[in-house]
Amino acid sequence: MLGLFRRQSKHDLHAPTNKSGAGLGDLVDPVVMDQIGHLELLSRTVVDGLLAGKHxxxxxxxxxxxxxxxxxxxxxxxxxxxxxxxxxxxxxxxxxxxxxTNLHAMLAVDSSGSMNFGLSTVSKLDYARRAAACLSRLLLHQRDSVGLTVLHETNSQFIPAKQHAAHLRTLMAALQSANASGEGNLSHQVQHCIARQRRRGLLVLLSDCFGDLEDLATALRIARARGHDVVVMHIMAPEELTFNFRRWSAFQSLEVASQRLHLDPPAVREQYLQRVRLFLANLEDMVIGLGGDYVRMTTATDLADTLGWFLRNRMARRGLMTNRGAVAK
Known part of the structure; x- marks a missing residue:
């Protein structure tokens, strides 16, 4: 997938670097909160014998x-x-x-190297961090418990779910310090996160989901078997969905320094797009087949619209058996 690489041509296009010095307000966008603050993030499943959500x-x-x-x-x-x-x-x-009662939520943010991809928009990691920050604020406002794990091959962070308002600053500090680097091993990292959770609840994975889907399915299957309500927020950059490059280019891997491709994008575009469509369909079918919710996001979509759509859709479907995947417009 393109997100594993950074395009290099005559005019080198670098993936943006996430800055860890951002303030609390830079992650929790007041415009986003104005649009989603009246909504709620509810669980669709029975959690610890209780139908969680809205207390x-x-x-x-x-x-x-x-x-x-x-x-x-x-x-x-x-x-x-x-x-x-x-x-x-x-x-x-x-x-x-x-x-x-209160909902027990864990937000899992992928910080592997591919999440640093972003050309015309913010990086996927930055989009995931902002989404996680706004969801954290919303959950704490609901008087729910929320925790965070930043998934990384060598520097994962795990913050247990807590309910008090001051917990938000701890979550924001972890999100601010997150940097996308290294190879991804999403399945192993998600399983480690699940093993550290003390009770069943809501698991929200924010990731581009690159890697072996069968391995990821194993991790999500474990989460479902342990009673977790699973949401996969699949974050993609627009260039990954269109591959609309015109000049001969070199693509440098964002995860493995030794991997580099030299190719003519128009010559391989259709083959690439076919593989992307298959990847998207397989991922959606896998998540839904395991009883989870799949939400596709792009970094070009306004975050307020994306989260607002997701929350309204989830509230409308609470208690229903259907869990069809959806694409945030």
Whole structure:
């Protein structure tokens, strides 16, 4: 994929360097927060026995407050049937209770070398960092717990999920210090992240997902088996989707210094695009097949529009069985 390389021609086009000295406000864009602040990031799945999201969870009673009745469905526990209601209506209804809870979210940001790619836009890592920063702010505003792992071959960072507002500064510092470099081993890094999580929750992976998809599928399958709700935010640069280069060029690998390609882009463009389309389709099918959510993003798309679309779509689909992948416009 093009993102593994940096194009070099007569006018060398360098991938932008991420600056670690950015302030908190540089990552948490107020314009983005104005557009998504009224939305919520909800879990679609049962987490630790609770339907997480919006701090309300259906439980099986105990000392929790009674919420409502609903009609009995196969699989419901017999002991939750309200027999007094049955006596009056000759129909089975079960009692539901509400308990205050919070969503436990982990944001996993890929910082392998390919994430440093960006020509006409910000780099993929910068886009991922800003998306993660805004989602962190949103989750903490919801009174949810959020953690962060910066995935890297030698310098991964793991910050456990916490709920207090001051935690945001810790998350921002980690995002600010992240730099894209080195070879990616996404499957191993994601599995390591999963192993360090103490409870089930929401796992959001922000990555270009370059590498062996079967290996990545193994990691995501483990996450799903452990009860995590999985979202893959697949970040691509526009040049990776169009390969609209016209001059003979050298492409230098962003992950392996010894790898370099010399080619005529127009001559290989159609073959390249066919491989990209196959890669995108296989990745989407894999994520959806594992019961996760797939969201394709490009660094050319306004982040407020991208996150707003994702959050509205997820809220609208909460509780539904469908989980079709989608492309943020």
């Amino acid at each position: 309300r969870s259906t439980t099986k009673g105990g000392c929790c407050e009674f919420a409502q009745h609903r009609q009995y469905a196969p699989g419901d526990e017999i002991r939750q049937i309200d027999w007094q209601v049955y006596a009056r209506n000759d129909r089975y209804f079960v009692r539901q209770f509400e308990e205050e």
